[in-house]
Amino acid sequence: GENVEQHPSTLSVQEGDSAVIKCTYSDSASNYFPWYKQELGKRPQLIIDIRSNVGEKKDQRIAVTLNKTAKHFSLHITETQPEDSAVYFCAAGAPGNTGKLIFGQGTTLQVKP
């Protein structure tokens, strides 16, 4: 069935370092890959997304790369700051009429000052 694997489950970095979170997906029909950030006790919020017709997208300190052949995509955060500390979720969506997103298991990122 549809599945999204996300690694690592926890990640601790020093402020200013980079953080990378990786996801793989099983459904080759997937064509939409969003990333969500969830702070403690709050709702998941979309931070960046990529569609299958591009290989990379950047927004300030955040970038996402996609390798459709290998069915994996990654989130890169540069110059991390303490406020980047949160749980990050990747997700994959396939075309069709449901709009269903399959989420990864989440990565708890801790940025130490």
Added chain:
Amino acid sequence: DTAVSQTPKYLVTQMGNDKSIKCEQNLGHDTMYWYKQDSKKFLKIMFSYNNKELIINETVPNRFSPKSPDKAHLNLHINSLELGDSAVYFCASSHEEVRGSGYTFGSGTRLTVV
């Protein structure tokens, strides 16, 4: 002027009770979803409605019954609550033309069954 609002935010109830969670969105979206987030933070889809029509019904016990009176509202009724139903339930919405993208989540309802 919250985009996707859920009520209540917290719900503590005893096993066996019946409870409802309400969700409303003012974004003009036509697709709404219910997701369950368990204690390990895993987000799993339960239901989805498009213009009041059920389009996703994952393997969820039939004690859970969604209802969409109009495209701006999606409620979740749970009968005979069990300990394992304790979780955070998130409502979300998206627009048909970019369905599945740009989910906007509600603030969540933390359900605790005792």
